[in-house]
Amino acid sequence: MEGDKAWVGTANHHPLNTLSMFISSVLFGNNEFALRLPNVLSFLLYFVGCFYLFSASRNEWGFILGISLALLNPYLMEFFSLARGYGLSQGFIMISLFFLIRNGYTYTSFSALIKDFLLSVIFASFAVFSNFSMVNLFICIVLIFVIKLYVFRKEQGTKPRYRLFLYVFILAFSSAYFSIERLILLKKSGQLYHGEATLIDSINSLIQASIYFVESPSNLVLTSITLLILFAFTVGLFLMIAKKGYYTSFSVIITMAIMLIGGLVLENILFGAKYPSQRTALLYMPVINTFLYQFFLFLKEHYRLSKTLYIPAILMVVVLLLANFFVGVNMTHSKEWHYDAHTKEVMEIIQEKTKNSNIKLSVSNDWHFEPTMNYYIKRWKLNLNPASRNGISLDDDFIYRLNDKTKLDGFETLRYYPDTKSELLVKNQKINNK
Numbered sequence: 001m002e003g004d005k006a007w008v009g010t011a012n013h014h015p016l017n018t019l020s021m022f023i024s025s026v027l028f029g030n031n032e033f034a035l036r037l038p039n040v041l042s043f044l045l046y047f048v049g050c051f052y053l054f055s056a057s058r059n060e061w062g063f064i065l066g067i068s069l070a071l072l073n074p075y076l077m078e079f080f081s082l083a084r085g086y087g088l089s090q091g092f093i094m095i096s097l098f099f100l101i102r103n104g105y106t107y108t109s110f111s112a113l114i115k116d117f118l119l120s121v122i123f124a125s126f127a128v129f130s131n132f133s134m135v136n137l138f139i140c141i142v143l144i145f146v147i148k149l150y151v152f153r154k155e156q157g158t159k160p161r162y163r164l165f166l167y168v169f170i171l172a173f174s175s176a177y178f179s180i181e182r183l184i185l186l187k188k189s190g191q192l193y194h195g196e197a198t199l200i201d202s203i204n205s206l207i208q209a210s211i212y213f214v215e216s217p218s219n220l221v222l223t224s225i226t227l228l229i230l231f232a233f234t235v236g237l238f239l240m241i242a243k244k245g246y247y248t249s250f251s252v253i254i255t256m257a258i259m260l261i262g263g264l265v266l267e268n269i270l271f272g273a274k275y276p277s278q279r280t281a282l283l284y285m286p287v288i289n290t291f292l293y294q295f296f297l298f299l300k301e302h303y304r305l306s307k308t309l310y311i312p313a314i315l316m317v318v319v320l321l322l323a324n325f326f327v328g329v330n331m332t333h334s335k336e337w338h339y340d341a342h343t344k345e346v347m348e349i350i351q352e353k354t355k356n357s358n359i360k361l362s363v364s365n366d367w368h369f370e371p372t373m374n375y376y377i378k379r380w381k382l383n384l385n386p387a388s389r390n391g392i393s394l395d396d397d398f399i400y401r402l403n404d405k406t407k408l409d410g411f412e413t414l415r416y417y418p419d420t421k422s423e424l425l426v427k428n429q430k431i432n433n434k
Helices: 015-028 030-057 060-071 073-082 087-103 110-130 132-158 162-188 199-210 219-242 248-272 278-303 307-328 338-354 367-379
Strands: 363-365 399-404 411-418 423-426
Touching: 015 030, 015 087, 015 278, 015 338, 015 363, 015 399, 030 073, 030 087, 060 278, 060 307, 073 087, 073 199, 073 278, 073 307, 087 132, 087 248, 087 278, 110 132, 132 162, 132 278, 199 219, 199 248, 199 278, 199 367, 199 411, 219 248, 219 278, 219 307, 248 278, 248 363, 278 307, 278 338, 338 423, 363 367, 367 399
Parallel strands: 363 399
Antiparallel strands: 399 423, 411 423
């Protein structure tokens, strides 16, 4: 498979995903299924991580809550069917989180601590190279294990093998170094343009993307849900301190949340970095879901919640998640790139119109369509010049545009798609199959 090398120096290049797509295309051919297969398979990894993470407590209602939060978000699930690195990163990070929190801060042996550290770092490294925005979670994981080492020495009263811990730390630092170096280069080249101005807007963007009941939830609804999540974190922190649950799995996920938020705020202050938005804000998802699961377990253990209270509450959450999931689930498009829902059909039409032409014809297009159009031009070897990002030109034979109903003299509409507001036009001159 020959890819477009112009994307290598952009934020849209996810190295591990690119490599896995290449291997898959060599094995199964350069087709949509082969290119998406790595992320489809990563769902199995994600599911395994969720299963072990949320079944560790052996509490059936906690498991139902955790697994529902993890699997019934249609926005997140869509990324496991796309040829992007986001599905891969979510699969790897869930496995990493399992090894991070399964023992809390309490270890009876140094070998158990090193085992968790090594496995968590390895899977987190894969997550970072699948999607560089995961580097923030990666750094949090490494710092938490440093805290675990301190707690182990304090609790056990023995001197751990620092050299072995240092080896794993160096391995972790190597992954972080290459990731941070890459992000700095992207920053210098102006590639890190996708983001939000504030932390509230950042979380809002993920919530908005995850809601399928309505096309555009009101700012009041979004802000209310965001503040509710932040309030739950604050209450959780207060209750953990009140009950002195410092060494629990709950305290680990709270520590991660504090570090993650603090790190993002610090990056914004020191470097002017934007906060994650929508697909890049997916790094919040495993933290939020795991926190809510652990928060429920903490409340149940320390406050003896009645089943008549928490079972209806969990069922209500599950019903809302199910309803939102089935409203959003579909087999034709993703919410993030909804405009591309009909691009393959458009290229099939162009293929039919150009297959017997004696000369190469040309197409101009909205810039959003360029990558997908060029994929089909190359794959199907169309008698068509490559698409570009130069905008609409009346000199071309076809025009594929988005959100534009301007009357163009000399062109007629071949297809108009109301759901995406995209339109394929052709010159009035007769382009046929003679």
